[in-house]
Amino acid sequence: MAPLLGVLALVTLLSPGLACPAPCSCSTKKNGRLLAECAYRDLREVPRGLSPNVTILTLSANRLGRLGRAALAEAPELQSLWLGYNHISAVEPGAFAHLLHLKNLDLSHNRLADFPWQDLRGLAGLQILKLSNNRLSWLPRGALAGLRELRSLWLNDNALTTLARGTFEALPALSQLQLFHNPFNCSCKLFWLKEWAQSTSAALSGAGSTLCAAPPRLRGRAVTDIPGALCVAPSAQLTYLSGPAQGGPEDGLTLSLHCSVAGSPPPEIHWRVRTAGGRRVDIHGPTAAKAGRRRFLAFKNGTMAIPGFGKEDEGTYTCLAVNEVGEREVSVSVALAGSEGPAEELPRDDPQAGQPGGHGCAKGDELDPSGMGEKLVIVYHMPREARSGAGGREFRLGILPLALGLLLW
Numbered sequence: 001m002a003p004l005l006g007v008l009a010l011v012t013l014l015s016p017g018l019a020c021p022a023p024c025s026c027s028t029k030k031n032g033r034l035l036a037e038c039a040y041r042d043l044r045e046v047p048r049g050l051s052p053n054v055t056i057l058t059l060s061a062n063r064l065g066r067l068g069r070a071a072l073a074e075a076p077e078l079q080s081l082w083l084g085y086n087h088i089s090a091v092e093p094g095a096f097a098h099l100l101h102l103k104n105l106d107l108s109h110n111r112l113a114d115f116p117w118q119d120l121r122g123l124a125g126l127q128i129l130k131l132s133n134n135r136l137s138w139l140p141r142g143a144l145a146g147l148r149e150l151r152s153l154w155l156n157d158n159a160l161t162t163l164a165r166g167t168f169e170a171l172p173a174l175s176q177l178q179l180f181h182n183p184f185n186c187s188c189k190l191f192w193l194k195e196w197a198q199s200t201s202a203a204l205s206g207a208g209s210t211l212c213a214a215p216p217r218l219r220g221r222a223v224t225d226i227p228g229a230l231c232v233a234p235s236a237q238l239t240y241l242s243g244p245a246q247g248g249p250e251d252g253l254t255l256s257l258h259c260s261v262a263g264s265p266p267p268e269i270h271w272r273v274r275t276a277g278g279r280r281v282d283i284h285g286p287t288a289a290k291a292g293r294r295r296f297l298a299f300k301n302g303t304m305a306i307p308g309f310g311k312e313d314e315g316t317y318t319c320l321a322v323n324e325v326g327e328r329e330v331s332v333s334v335a336l337a338g339s340e341g342p343a344e345e346l347p348r349d350d351p352q353a354g355q356p357g358g359h360g361c362a363k364g365d366e367l368d369p370s371g372m373g374e375k376l377v378i379v380y381h382m383p384r385e386a387r388s389g390a391g392g393r394e395f396r397l398g399i400l401p402l403a404l405g406l407l408l409w
């Protein structure tokens with residue numbers, strides 16, 4: 001019996017599926033998985049000659065310095081890759097991309113300042129990702145998107161100062177997250193993390209050591225404890241106003257929209273104009289003070305004026321209020337009616353109908369939590385003779401709000 005076993009062992013060793021690089025020891029586990037054990041070998045490179053069937057590769061505690069694109073090309077079946085405690089400072093993009101069966105990836109205790117995040121896109125089965133004790137200072141937005149099986153994520157002991165909102169969304173299996181010992185800047189950009197931590201079922205391990213390093217007044221405070229009053233998402237309200245242009249009624253109508261915003265830090269105001277004729281204008285910051293002739297004048301105080309408002313300016317006007325906590329938009333669509341008695345189109349019970357002047361036309365907060373609804377404002381001018389019979393080119397200006405709730409065109 002004994003010689004037969006010996007022959008069997010020899011055959012197994014020599015079969016190509018068990019090819020084993022000289023520094024490593026390889027074995028088949030009970031479940032049939034093939035392990036290549038190459039830890040503590042002073043290796044400077046991933047050894048060549050791995051079996052294409054190897055599923056577990058242990059390379060921890062070596063002296064690997066960088067991983068080239070083809071470093072792991074021999075082992076496409078890998079499910080577990082242990083690379084902790086090396087000197088890895090660079091991983092070439094693509095090095096992990098073909099490891100489609102990978103479940104466990106440990107790169108902790110290395111010198112990574114960057115990571116080929118795009119390689120994770122195809123690794124839908126990844127369950128454990130350890131990148132702790134490296135030099136990562138940022139994660140790109142969406143770095144972890146699509147990791148539906150990810151259970152455990154270690155990012156502690158890095159140089160992270162902030163994280164993009166939504167970084168841990170779309171990780172339905174996440175149960176353990178380690179972020180401690182990073183020099184977080186607890187500006188309102190990071191406020192979402194507090195809200196996320198309160199709502200997630202994942203455990204923020206070592207939450208007590210996940211502290212702010214800046215700003216000075218929050219230093220040493222837990223990132224999950226940023227005072228709510230400091231960070232308030234924007235709210236916005238759009239009102240409108242119109243009147244004769246400064247040069248007199250002959251110059252037509254000036255439409256003024258006013259966007260009043262609140263929030264902390266104070267939101268910036270952007271405008272987005274989409275005219276019915278297909279014109280698209282995006283305005284960031286005040287334009288009124290800048291040189292040149294501009295169609296849409298955006299003022300610092302949140303007012304936008306459109307002098308000589310005409311048919312070609314009809315369209316949707318959106319005010320966007322943006323701060324570090326979030327964004328809010330409120331829209332109004334504006335149409336110019338002709339002079340042939342537009343009042344007939346108006347709902348009789350609208351108390352504001354026919355009154356010129358400013359009226360609220362969309363309240364970002366109370367009326368419209370989604371920020372999606374629109375109101376239609378019809379701006380019209382009516383020759384005076386239509387009312388009094390007197391002649392002349394004078395216009396009467398009016399603004400008629402017509403609540404539609406939905407933009408129809």
Ligand SMILES: *[C@@H]1O[C@H](CO)[C@@H](O)[C@H](O)[C@H]1NC(C)=O
Pocket residue numbers: 015016017018052053
């Ligand atoms: C390696 O895996 C392939 C595909 O599963 C299989 O056909 C082959 O027999 C395996 N080789 C060994 C030596 O286990």
Ligand SMILES: *[C@@H]1O[C@H](CO)[C@@H](O)[C@H](O)[C@H]1NC(C)=O
Pocket residue numbers: 161185186187189214
């Ligand atoms: C923290 O973030 C804020 C807002 O993004 C920035 O103005 C500030 O300079 C940052 N502070 C440090 C120490 O990086």
Ligand SMILES: *[C@@H]1O[C@H](CO)[C@@H](O)[C@H](O)[C@H]1NC(C)=O
Pocket residue numbers: 258299301302303
């Ligand atoms: C904002 O500033 C402009 C230009 O100074 C002014 O015409 C407008 O009335 C102001 N709006 C409000 C609401 O104060």
